[in-house]
Amino acid sequence: MKGGLRVGLAGFAATAVAYGPARTGYGLFAPDFREEFGLSTGTVGVIGSGIQAGFLLALLATALLVARLGPRLLVAAGGVSATVGMLLVAFSPNAATLAAGVLVAGMAAGFCWSPYNDLAQRTVRAHSRARVLSVVSTGTTLGIAASGLVALAAVAGGLPWRAAWLVFVVGAVLCAVLNALLLPRMPDGATTRESGAVPGRRPSVGWLSRVGSAPLFVVASSFGAVNAFYWSFNADLVSSAGAPLPNAGPVLYAALGVAGFTGLLTGDLVDRVGLGPTLKLTLLCLGAGAGLLGVAPGSLAVVGASAVLYGAGVMLMSALLSVWSSAVFDERPSEGFTAALIFFGVGGVVGPAALGALGGAFGLGTAFVAAAALILLNLPVTAPKARPAEDSR
Numbered sequence: 001m002k003g004g005l006r007v008g009l010a011g012f013a014a015t016a017v018a019y020g021p022a023r024t025g026y027g028l029f030a031p032d033f034r035e036e037f038g039l040s041t042g043t044v045g046v047i048g049s050g051i052q053a054g055f056l057l058a059l060l061a062t063a064l065l066v067a068r069l070g071p072r073l074l075v076a077a078g079g080v081s082a083t084v085g086m087l088l089v090a091f092s093p094n095a096a097t098l099a100a101g102v103l104v105a106g107m108a109a110g111f112c113w114s115p116y117n118d119l120a121q122r123t124v125r126a127h128s129r130a131r132v133l134s135v136v137s138t139g140t141t142l143g144i145a146a147s148g149l150v151a152l153a154a155v156a157g158g159l160p161w162r163a164a165w166l167v168f169v170v171g172a173v174l175c176a177v178l179n180a181l182l183l184p185r186m187p188d189g190a191t192t193r194e195s196g197a198v199p200g201r202r203p204s205v206g207w208l209s210r211v212g213s214a215p216l217f218v219v220a221s222s223f224g225a226v227n228a229f230y231w232s233f234n235a236d237l238v239s240s241a242g243a244p245l246p247n248a249g250p251v252l253y254a255a256l257g258v259a260g261f262t263g264l265l266t267g268d269l270v271d272r273v274g275l276g277p278t279l280k281l282t283l284l285c286l287g288a289g290a291g292l293l294g295v296a297p298g299s300l301a302v303v304g305a306s307a308v309l310y311g312a313g314v315m316l317m318s319a320l321l322s323v324w325s326s327a328v329f330d331e332r333p334s335e336g337f338t339a340a341l342i343f344f345g346v347g348g349v350v351g352p353a354a355l356g357a358l359g360g361a362f363g364l365g366t367a368f369v370a371a372a373a374l375i376l377l378n379l380p381v382t383a384p385k386a387r388p389a390e391d392s393r
Contacts, residue, residue, distance in 0.1 A: 059114070072119075284376075
């Protein structure tokens with residue numbers, strides 16, 4: 001199997017689990033957690049911030065260890081954290097265990113996304129990397145859609161929410177096995193030899209300051225805050241609004257996942273129109289999706305439009321951050337993308353707690369409108385022109 005196909009398939013599966021049920025499953029089942037553990041809106045937001053804290057801790061570990069240990073071991077760590085964390089959630093007897101479980105599960109996303117940038121750099125031809133990285137990041141859409149479908153199946157079968165989380169655990173184990181089969185044959189050390197970077201040497205903070213890095217980090221942090229809040233509370237908002245649709249939360253997730261397959265087009269879109277126009281289109285999708293959900297969470301048509309817009313926007317932005325950071329930090333793609341994701345993670349720690357507190361005081365609808373305004377404030381941000389793919393190495 002060619003390197004690009006192996007990286008794309010393995011990464012697609014890993015992000016499907018890590019950024020699907022391991023990271024967003026908490027928000028999908030927030031109404032069930034509220035009922036079983038007696039959680040307030042503020043507490044739901046704090047636990048949501050805990051997910052992002054686990055994500056951030058894993059990102060920091062990735063930044064410190066990827067050059068020394070290689071990307072494959074960190075991908076394996078992601079598989080272990082997803083499995084253990086979701087098992088804790090499935091068998092949680094109280095809110096404290098639930099919070100610990102979602103934190104550990106959230107670490108999977110930090111461990112097993114950015115290492116695929118290094119793997120792509122080692123094994124994929126330069127002109128194909130943007131497309132492969134888009135495929136990897138878009139695995140999230142399958143995970144989100146599958147999470148919604150599993151939740152619907154559990155309800156239809158009269159099964160408790162814990163049964164759905166056990167299904168998620170099985171998916172995490174299968175994904176780990178797939179990555180173990182596809183990734184071991186890939187050569188170690190190729191990235192550092194080709195780029196001139198020194199193995200095991202971590203870049204200084206000054207290395208992060210270069211043309212294109214500041215706008216990248218601003219957008220990443222804002223996106224992190226809004227996105228973490230959105231996934232913590234979207235099903236909660238729709239369910240509490242009495243939408244004219246049974247099981248509105250799981251249906252919303254399935255629609256979000258399907259719409260997210262738009263992210264597969266990110267690499268081609270950047271090649272055709274550039275980073276700047278792609279960024280503005282993505283911000284508009286995110287802002288409109290979050291705002292519509294806040295304005296009319298009880299309208300089936302509006303919720304559907306919101307899912308399409310936000311699902312497309314979140315995957316376009318996820319893939320865009322990967323492509324953008326690889327262009328800015330081409331000699332250290334994994335560390336550069338990890339740096340962008342650290343800003344994303346910091347925003348994610350703040351977002352659910354702060355916007356959740358706003359929702360507790362003024363209503364979740366108001367908080368979603370505020371989140372939309374926050375992401376749209378990034379529209380004046382400019383992104384540099386991406387270098388042609390054949391010159392990206």
